[in-house]
Amino acid sequence: MADYGAADLDLCITADLCAFLSRLRLEDLPDDAVRAARRGVLDWIGCALSGSDHPTITKLLSVLEEVSGKPQATVFGRSMKLGVLDAPIANGQMGHMLDFDDTHMGGVVLHASSPILSALFALADRQAVDGATLIAAYAAGFEAGVRAGQAAPGHHNGGWHLTGTLGSIAAGAASARLLGLTPQRTVHALGIATTQAAGMQQNRGTMCKSFHAGKAGHNGVLAALLAERDFDSSGEILEGKRGFCRIYSTETDQDRILEGLGERWEITRNGHKPYACGIVLHPTIDAMVELGTTSGVDAGDVASVELYVHPHAVTITGVEEPRTGLKSKFSLKHTAAVSFIDRAAGIAQFSDSRATSEDAIALRRKVSVVTDETLQKDQARATVITTSGDSHETFVEHAIGTVENPMTDAAIEAKFLANASPVIGADRASALCDLIWKLDTLDDVQALTALCA
Amino acid sequence: MADYGAADLDLCITADLCAFLSRLRLEDLPDDAVRAARRGVLDWIGCALSGSDHPTITKLLSVLEEVSGKPQATVFGRSMKLGVLDAPIANGQMGHMLDFDDTHMGGVVLHASSPILSALFALADRQAVDGATLIAAYAAGFEAGVRAGQAAPGHHNGGWHLTGTLGSIAAGAASARLLGLTPQRTVHALGIATTQAAGMQQNRGTMCKSFHAGKAGHNGVLAALLAERDFDSSGEILEGKRGFCRIYSTETDQDRILEGLGERWEITRNGHKPYACGIVLHPTIDAMVELGTTSGVDAGDVASVELYVHPHAVTITGVEEPRTGLKSKFSLKHTAAVSFIDRAAGIAQFSDSRATSEDAIALRRKVSVVTDETLQKDQARATVITTSGDSHETFVEHAIGTVENPMTDAAIEAKFLANASPVIGADRASALCDLIWKLDTLDDVQALTALCA
Numbered sequence: 001m002a003d004y005g006a007a008d009l010d011l012c013i014t015a016d017l018c019a020f021l022s023r024l025r026l027e028d029l030p031d032d033a034v035r036a037a038r039r040g041v042l043d044w045i046g047c048a049l050s051g052s053d054h055p056t057i058t059k060l061l062s063v064l065e066e067v068s069g070k071p072q073a074t075v076f077g078r079s080m081k082l083g084v085l086d087a088p089i090a091n092g093q094m095g096h097m098l099d100f101d102d103t104h105m106g107g108v109v110l111h112a113s114s115p116i117l118s119a120l121f122a123l124a125d126r127q128a129v130d131g132a133t134l135i136a137a138y139a140a141g142f143e144a145g146v147r148a149g150q151a152a153p154g155h156h157n158g159g160w161h162l163t164g165t166l167g168s169i170a171a172g173a174a175s176a177r178l179l180g181l182t183p184q185r186t187v188h189a190l191g192i193a194t195t196q197a198a199g200m201q202q203n204r205g206t207m208c209k210s211f212h213a214g215k216a217g218h219n220g221v222l223a224a225l226l227a228e229r230d231f232d233s234s235g236e237i238l239e240g241k242r243g244f245c246r247i248y249s250t251e252t253d254q255d256r257i258l259e260g261l262g263e264r265w266e267i268t269r270n271g272h273k274p275y276a277c278g279i280v281l282h283p284t285i286d287a288m289v290e291l292g293t294t295s296g297v298d299a300g301d302v303a304s305v306e307l308y309v310h311p312h313a314v315t316i317t318g319v320e321e322p323r324t325g326l327k328s329k330f331s332l333k334h335t336a337a338v339s340f341i342d343r344a345a346g347i348a349q350f351s352d353s354r355a356t357s358e359d360a361i362a363l364r365r366k367v368s369v370v371t372d373e374t375l376q377k378d379q380a381r382a383t384v385i386t387t388s389g390d391s392h393e394t395f396v397e398h399a400i401g402t403v404e405n406p407m408t409d410a411a412i413e414a415k416f417l418a419n420a421s422p423v424i425g426a427d428r429a430s431a432l433c434d435l436i437w438k439l440d441t442l443d444d445v446q447a448l449t450a451l452c453a
Numbered sequence: 454m455a456d457y458g459a460a461d462l463d464l465c466i467t468a469d470l471c472a473f474l475s476r477l478r479l480e481d482l483p484d485d486a487v488r489a490a491r492r493g494v495l496d497w498i499g500c501a502l503s504g505s506d507h508p509t510i511t512k513l514l515s516v517l518e519e520v521s522g523k524p525q526a527t528v529f530g531r532s533m534k535l536g537v538l539d540a541p542i543a544n545g546q547m548g549h550m551l552d553f554d555d556t557h558m559g560g561v562v563l564h565a566s567s568p569i570l571s572a573l574f575a576l577a578d579r580q581a582v583d584g585a586t587l588i589a590a591y592a593a594g595f596e597a598g599v600r601a602g603q604a605a606p607g608h609h610n611g612g613w614h615l616t617g618t619l620g621s622i623a624a625g626a627a628s629a630r631l632l633g634l635t636p637q638r639t640v641h642a643l644g645i646a647t648t649q650a651a652g653m654q655q656n657r658g659t660m661c662k663s664f665h666a667g668k669a670g671h672n673g674v675l676a677a678l679l680a681e682r683d684f685d686s687s688g689e690i691l692e693g694k695r696g697f698c699r700i701y702s703t704e705t706d707q708d709r710i711l712e713g714l715g716e717r718w719e720i721t722r723n724g725h726k727p728y729a730c731g732i733v734l735h736p737t738i739d740a741m742v743e744l745g746t747t748s749g750v751d752a753g754d755v756a757s758v759e760l761y762v763h764p765h766a767v768t769i770t771g772v773e774e775p776r777t778g779l780k781s782k783f784s785l786k787h788t789a790a791v792s793f794i795d796r797a798a799g800i801a802q803f804s805d806s807r808a809t810s811e812d813a814i815a816l817r818r819k820v821s822v823v824t825d826e827t828l829q830k831d832q833a834r835a836t837v838i839t840t841s842g843d844s845h846e847t848f849v850e851h852a853i854g855t856v857e858n859p860m861t862d863a864a865i866e867a868k869f870l871a872n873a874s875p876v877i878g879a880d881r882a883s884a885l886c887d888l889i890w891k892l893d894t895l896d897d898v899q900a901l902t903a904l905c906a
Contacts, residue, residue: 060684067523067537068521068523071522159695194653200695202690207684208684225520226516230512231516231661233656234656234661
């Protein structure tokens, strides 16, 4: 019989977090956080552009174009603008469309940039925003979203798609910072964003999965705009008795929310994907690309493939016979097969035609998977045995794109140019790249969005 | 290691439900269901109009007006239109703003009309829709939302605000039916709507509570419009291994979803509120209004009040000293006091000024509450003891507005006129009333929305 206050009355977790976030400035961030922001913006815009002409986006835009009136915010890769609540749905879904966007490496499987940056760029098209403010807001989004996830350890296993749920929280916090809201209004923005947080793992392998990222961006923008007009919410949305940590998770670890705030920067633990699929597949891809490159074995001469992976890798990748490109991203066996044959795991390896091609089907049926608890999540071992009995083996210590083995700036730039050039042309892609590397000094980030249209 | 199919492979719960809903027509409904639909629309429009000039709605509209372009859909009680995704946010929040809208009586505390009708009237402003189709869609929304809730028995206790969560499901199903979607597309609409479902009880007593109802309407419209363009989703969003029943509830009872479909009509179990607060307070109000009317005792002569209520009644109404009208709706003691003094529990009894008025404060401090497990949820007992030692007692067998003791059509009409007339004038309110009583015969329901502007 009570008023949903925090269980522990001397704590004001949400209020303390929001006071911190509302005051966050570029100057507060260490150099590696600012560098991570530049890399994050560059990689994400490339992913959004490469997803912008996907048929799913065309369906989405056919609805949004009909219902959205004011041309306030740029739709990436398209010659249209949408209202500031609608553009994030499109841009956020584009960013996550190909499963090619960044993944946080702090124990929370959050693709943070799609919800956060879809929200921020829409708001930045509505009013002038400098690069320093955008970076501070981006970093604020990471702190809120990742920390909320760390405080709810049962959240992922509960069946939630974190890019939808934590993405709403992250986008709300980031949008509040971009708008320069007071600490109290930031509390409200977080409360309004969190009460809209949704996204179910049941929808993996459907168009809804990437939609969650866009809807999270929309939720965040709406939350911040409402809070700016003094629309209120619970002051304890994270720690309250019916707050996020308790209702979205069977376990809670609320101390994580404020732990090391201002010392550890979650944006610095953001991982970038060399491959266009879920991060759990990456160690296997590294292994199979290496074997495909070094073994000299033709796929037709392979008798069997044995994969040894961390148990986590198989919980969502058990599809045996994917019939679409989307489903093939949830097939460890397909991924291993095409990585070996093509020595790559880009957009082409997860297309509808590759998912149903004869050589991929033949090889993936020869793959067996063993889970090995002694392996780390970013490790994998693979053995290819030929029809003549030869054996080729490799071990991946840390997958490329993890904190321990990050993509280089040059690799991220190359990925960006490959993603962006086919959509906006090589010259504009190159100009965009130059601007993003000096993002912290830009007076108005509309210089970026103008090049993305 | 699998693809999130149903645990029980011979069941296609979502598919069967959606096939049924997609084919539902006015002619399939028994007379009491059609009557319930007329009563539901009448009561809900009155509630939306009475909530339309609330300061919270003004804040909300100040944002929506700025970001929403196309004037596609009527905003009730206001001289503006918004886009078809945005108007439901406003109209749905208005409908639930004063806690005066209908409540389902089938074991699921769902205020179904605010999400469903905010969605349907927005879509009906976009294309001509006849009254028969609107009624079929409205009934379809009740079946989907209520049955999903019945299949997830731990959902409410898990901390969710059902009008947000089940409201999204209900609005999605209703919108799909209004648009005449195929069975397969109805499955997708339900999947897209459910994956957006949100709303936390942590936000009770804040502006977010009624916002949940509007956002649910928005989610449902977006889901149906996307499904119409073949945007897809999981085919097992309710029963899947990571489907609604499992991730939004600690218990599941999935057989409830299809049980008696087409025989029992959930819309016939919709309850209408004589009082402007949560349904759990209504038995107490009935008792205190009766004692206030019949005892002849002045509030100043009351020594003590004893309330005996079902334990459920106190779980969310324990606020001892509410300082706002909104908070006073979560105070059983405030409610008992003003019901006795004013012999009413309308909008005036839950205003900011009434929450802080001296006589209400003095009397509510004399109220003690006893929970009694032998009472039903719609029952209450109250005793008023005077300073001279006299005792006055009453027992409420079934609160007014329940299925066993429903408001009469005349009482609903009187409530509608009282709600609507101050906003749109007595003549228009009366004309609207006449139209709604013959809703099933209307060629185009825009005749209704035109009178609500």
